[in-house]
Amino acid sequence: xxxxxxxxxxxxxxxxxxxxxxxxxxxxxxxxxxxxxxxxxxxxxxxxxxxxxxxxxxxxxxxxxxxxxxxxxxxxxxxxxxxxxxxxxxxxxxxxxxxxxxxxxxxxxxxxxxxxxxxxxxxxxxxxxxxxxxxxxxxxxxxxxxxxxxxxxxxxxxxxxxxxxxxxxxxxxxxxxxxxxxxxxxxxx
Numbered sequence: 001x002x003x004x005x006x007x008x009x010x011x012x013x014x015x016x017x018x019x020x021x022x023x024x025x026x027x028x029x030x031x032x033x034x035x036x037x038x039x040x041x042x043x044x045x046x047x048x049x050x051x052x053x054x055x056x057x058x059x060x061x062x063x064x065x066x067x068x069x070x071x072x073x074x075x076x077x078x079x080x081x082x083x084x085x086x087x088x089x090x091x092x093x094x095x096x097x098x099x100x101x102x103x104x105x106x107x108x109x110x111x112x113x114x115x116x117x118x119x120x121x122x123x124x125x126x127x128x129x130x131x132x133x134x135x136x137x138x139x140x141x142x143x144x145x146x147x148x149x150x151x152x153x154x155x156x157x158x159x160x161x162x163x164x165x166x167x168x169x170x171x172x173x174x175x176x177x178x179x180x181x182x183x184x185x186x187x188x189x
Contacts, residue, residue: 003066003067004066004067004139004142004143004145004146006066006146007143007146007147007176009179010179010180012179012180012181013147013179013180016181017122017148017179017184018119018122020123020184021116021121021122021123022116022117024116024123025113025114025116025117025123026117028113029113029114029117032110035107035110036110036111039075039102039107039110040075042098043075043076043102046096046098047076047077047078047079047096047098047099048079048080050076051075051076052073052074052075052076052111053073053074053075053076053077053078054071054072054073054074055071055072055074055130056069056070056071056072056131057069057070057071057072057128057129057130057131057149058128058129058131058134058142058145058149059120059121059125059126059128059145059148059149060145060146060147060148060149067142067145067146069131070115070120070121070128070149071120072112072115072120072121072128073111073112073114073115074108074109074111074112075102075107075108075109075110075111076099076108077095077096077098077099077100077102077103077108078091078094078095078096078099079094079096080094081093081094109151112151113151116151119148120148120149121148121149121150121151122147122148122149122150122151123150123151123152123184123188124150124151124152124153124183124184124187124188125147125148125149125150125153125175126144126145126147126149126150126153126154126155126172126175126176127149127150127152127153127155127156127168127172128149137169140173141169141172141173143173143176144169144172144173144175144176146176147172147175147176147179152187152188153171153172153175153187154171154172154174154175154183154187155167155168155169155171155172155175157187158171
């Protein structure tokens with residue numbers, strides 16, 4: 001896989017967006033701390049440890065605007081059940097009813113606020129795909145990784161899971177061409 005060319009960022013994206021992300025993520029963590037504690041306790045009781053699940057995802061983390069891999073945090077939604085040889089069982093077997101509910105309500109994504117605090121994600125940006133999906137992306141589609149991945153983004157407000165993978169990537173490409181304060185506020189609203 002070839003390296004993608006960094007994209008020129010505007011003033012807002014370079015100097016303002018990060019400060020806004022820190023303020024928003026900090027406020028969310030403080031305001032929703034009882035929900036964080038409740039969900040963490042339920043995950044511990046129903047699924048055991050670890051409560052937080054990490055997964056490698058591609059996105060913009062490098063200060064030079066390069067595509068890199070980061071660890072995304074989520075509440076755990078599956079068990080660690082294994083077969084006789086010690087291999088994990090398929091996801092659909094390990095996903096519990098409780099885990100499916102966490103995903104449906106997006107409560108499993110609450111820990112991503114800590115990704116926003118540590119600078120690996122933003123409040124608004126292209127949703128990070130799985131690393132394995134990168135092999136199916138063209139270089140043009142991988143340009144989505146020249147913007148910091150977001151908790152929400154243009155693709156999410158234009159259909160989320162009801163649109164095709166190609167449409168999601170197209171919305172992400174539209175977003176990175178016009179990253180700005182007004183655009184981010186519109187997506188939040």
